[in-house]
Amino acid sequence: MHYEDDNEALSEKLNINTWKKILKVILKSKKPLVFMIIAVIFMSSIDVFYPILNRYALNEFFVENDFSNKYLFISLYAAAAVMMGLSVFWFIRAAAVVEESTTYEMRKQAFHRLQELSFSYFDTTPSGWVMARMTSDARKLSTIISWGLVDFLWGFILMGGILVASFIIDYRLALLLLAMLPIFMVVAIVLNRKILKEYREVRKINSSITASYNESFMGANTSKTLVLEKENEEEFTKIANRMRNRSIKAAMWSSLIWPIILVIGYYGVGLVSIIGGNLVIVSKGIFSVSTLYLFIDYAIRFFDPVIQIARVLADFQQAQASAERVISLIETDPDVYDKEEVISKYGDLLNHKKENWEKINGEIEFKNVSFKYKGTDTYVLKDFNLKIKAGEMVALVGETGSGKSTIVNLISRFYEPTEGEILIDGINYKERSISWLHSNLGYVLQTPQLFSTSIEENIRYGKLDATHEEIEKACKIANATNFIEKLDKGYDTLVGEGGSKLSVGERQLISFARAIVADPAILVLDEATSSIDTENEKVILEAIHTILKERTSLVVAHRLSTIVDADKIIVLKHGQIIESGTHKELLNQKGYYFDLYRNQFMQEKTQKMFDEI
Amino acid sequence: MKTSTKGYKYILQLSLIFLPLILIVLVMSYLDSALYTEVPIFVQFIIATLEGSSDKGELWGFLQNIFLKGETTLMVVIYASIGLMLYQTFRGVFKFIMGLFRNTLSQNIIVKMRKNLYKHIQTLSYSYHTNADLGDLIQRCTSDVDAVQGFICNDIPTVVSVFAVLFSAIFKMFSISPNLTWISLIILPVAFFSSFFYCLYVQKEYEKVENLEAELMTVMQENLSGVRVVKAFANEKFEIDKFEKKNKAYHDKSLRMQKISAVFWGFSDFTTLAQMALTMTYAVILVEKGDMSLNLADVITLITLVGTYIWPVRSLGRTIGNMGKSAVAAGRIKEILDLPSEYLDNGTKTPIITGNIVFDDVYFKFDDTDKHLLKGLSFEAKAGETIALIGKTGSGKSTVAHLLARLNDYQGGSIKLDGVELKDIEKEYLRKNVGLILQEPFLYSKTVYENIAITNKTVPNDKVYEAAKLSAIEKDIKGFEKGYDTIVGEKGATLSGGQKQRIAIARMVLEEKPILIFDDSLSALDTETDLMIRNALKTRNKETTTFIITHRITAAKTADKIIVLDNGCVSQMGTHDELINSPGLYKKLWEIQGNLELEFLNVLNGGGDKDALRR
Ligand SMILES: Nc1ncnc2c1ncn2[C@@H]1O[C@H](COP(=O)(O)OP(=O)(O)O)[C@@H](O)[C@H]1O
Ligand SMILES: Nc1ncnc2c1ncn2[C@@H]1O[C@H](COP(=O)(O)OP(=O)(O)O)[C@@H](O)[C@H]1O
Ligand SMILES: [Mg+2]
């Protein structure tokens, strides 16, 4: 919700480049576009034409009392009605096609690009921002483009049509109409801008109100213990009142636009009546009363299209900001990507050339790796060296921020070293494709990420062509079988959005099964056990024990029990290895690991054993 | 009661509060629309004058008299035209004023609802907030509020003005020609019913489209939050295919709905013009038959009047559909407001609190469970004592702490604070005296300084710094780039668990309190810091009664009294030395700890059994 604020960064200047790119997207639906334009032309022509028909009828039947053309008139009128219905039908239909396919296409392209983007993008871009681009921006843009175009065309043709028809019938009154045009335009454009600006302010305050609610609900219980209800309420009242005053002020402008246009418009109508009335009297019937009526009718109709055009112009200006953001998303370049040669040999993200993929052993080496996150100045790792043999289990220990996750993410090639290189099986991993590495990688995170489908499909995510038997086997290894089989629908149980229908521990078991079914050569566990309740802890620890066998594994863990078995424990501080060795060796060093063990691991262990009595 | 029935009731209640303003808006809406139908009558007068007909139409008599003061036809036309201009100017001003009233009304209603909701939700019980669905609450406070506002400020005035236009237009048409009026009304039922049924259809379809879009967004959202998983398993193509399917489904459904809209609007515009044609044709027939009462001005006016009501009637269907939805929204708001506030059940006493606490046979259960969590809990704490609460996870330690601050209420037995029953003490007063630091404290998105000074914004700087020092967080704060001005909380800097805990402690100890409760709030700190903080607090005020909930023997050891909770009762109570010498949970905990130490030494000495650690 907060990301709507961005919408307000309104670019004043016309950005031709952006519109060209948007145009390319729209032009994918050429046929409906042409249909739409034709239908709109028809519709506005009828709007211009049938007052003329009225005038003819009025003059012929009610003034001259000549009824000979009665049937012709009736059929023309009926035809106009049918044509009107048809053209409205066609233009809505066509505009809808343009709108929907533009949304579809933009979303498709953006999503495609998102799959290629690397982690640095997602680190700096909140998912809310991306969601806002793909939902509200994409929708807004296509709505404004399709319907805005319709309104603009309709307004433009109707306006032009009325002027042309007027000039043909009587240039004097036509000049009067023409003179009104700039007045309307200026008023409408100025007011529209003002209104837009006001509403931007209001929306900003609006999102701060939502934020207040959010904070108030999340901190409700803390506020109770601190007895802050009154203060919070006062603070909220202030924001809410500010919002009200601002909104009333903003609304004042929008209540102004319509009355002003109305008044100006009817001054035009009044002038038409006076000048036209004079013409009727002076010309003694050559300029007929029904012609005067036609002009009155035109004058009344004239301001609607002008307002529409002014509104569409304002909308387009707003849409440009949306367009720029959507385009910027579609055109972002990924930081981590495969070189041309690599792609031609191993295939890209979407088409893997598996036949050329080498078998992986799982040996990993950091060679003088330095790394800093994009947009920051400080190196998280500096001249880092580490060698992990195939099949070895390495545990990373250290305080929050010491660089544990950074190391495993570098190995996973979610980032690439700023300097130095990472070798897998002795070869710089940039020489192979990203998909090659990822297909051989298993990854389990602190917070298990599930998709809202069935348990079975979630596990199959690790290996898309896995059979049911393979899945069952993986579950057995992960110790997940017990709880799955207790569920009514077993493997077909839907896990809910983000896995919400399962406990965190159960979700983690599934994510283990998912990693197992992939049967990776390299397995990464980043604090995979830290969000697990005591109930599930035991089964999960057993599972971990099993799956770490026979593969290269990197474990970042808070729990002692996962660490003691490691072939090598690496203690990190500020991106440096300060201690390394086996559990025993490290305890004997009586250094950092020793302290950690006493302070944290003992406490953890105590509680666990105590709970189990 | 159905949500929408509840909603209508709530809307009524709300409307009564703003009755004067609502009446003004409604009357103005009626007048505005009625005045609108007068415009064609001016034109009628002008045309009739130019025609030279003696019947000048339905314009108000006094205006006719004024305009007819013009000496020539032209002067009359000029007068009438100026009259029209002035009339519209008046209407413009009228409309503007109406807009102001309407906006004021709408904003007042919004603010009223927002404040009520905010205030009320804050006072809902601890249990409610523990289980609340945040997204749903936010929706009720924002979009539901807007919907209710729309009902009162847009929908009802729209209905009023549609009928106003309709009645005054028909009234005028009747006085021109009853026959033509009847013919001109044919479209009414057609327009009304077609728009009504169309709106019903669209609403139903729209829901489906929205569901499809929600599914699409779920795929997107899960792809974004699970980006690591997607990449780690090289499933980019799979994701694209999944997205494509949903994207297409949404596209198809949405397009289908719009195409049906196209049929409706096409039909609708056709009927509008057809009605005009019909009216015109019938007028021609009447004149041909020799109906002399119908002149040019009359026909023009009739056609224009038909035009004035067709549009509003077409929108009526949508308005009515909206109103149904808004009623449901109102019902959802009412549901929240009907939940009882925790302050309905409040004490009145404000005794001097020194910190003597007596639990006597206390029973407690949660509303949504049958079994009692606490079954006859009794213990005593004297002012100035430090009490350690020990127990397995889920044994009810936090619950005891919550009872003391009356975040939850006991059902049986009694808790006395300095001789006064807890339920008789005013809640706010009690909580100001009982410093409870929650197991999972929340930091506000403000600066560190503001967070510490949150209970007293005007406190001198020194006291804030002192509180930070007492809580052993001062060094950390100075290490932050912006020091005390670092923004924390949701959108702020990421703090470690221990830092959060210590800031929560600092804000609670800003002012001295007779009772302090640390609910596992020192768990992320090492033993030394834990002790340091508590010693510092003890030095500041010896009279503070302190509860520590912990599973750390080294911390419990220092307490004056250790209370072991088991099965909802006190299973053991005493000092460290007493408890380790009698069989029970505490002794077991002590032994576990001792064994671990032993094992630890073993490992150090080269022996040891790795598997024992994994048990
Ligand atoms: N996406 C990022 N952008 C910038 N800095 C980051 C990012 N992720 C981590 N860091 C910084 O890098 C350092 C190492 O972080 P990390 O590897 O996550 O540590 P650990 O996993 O040991 O807690 C920290 O100082 C952290 O603030
Ligand atoms: N709102 C609630 N409704 C029902 N049960 C609850 C609620 N809150 C906590 N519980 C349960 O009550 C028990 C005691 O919780 P708690 O007092 O937090 O224990 P402790 O702090 O000793 O770990 C736990 O089993 C918990 O699941
Ligand atoms: Mg980490």
Ligand SMILES: [Mg+2]
């Ligand atoms: Mg607890």
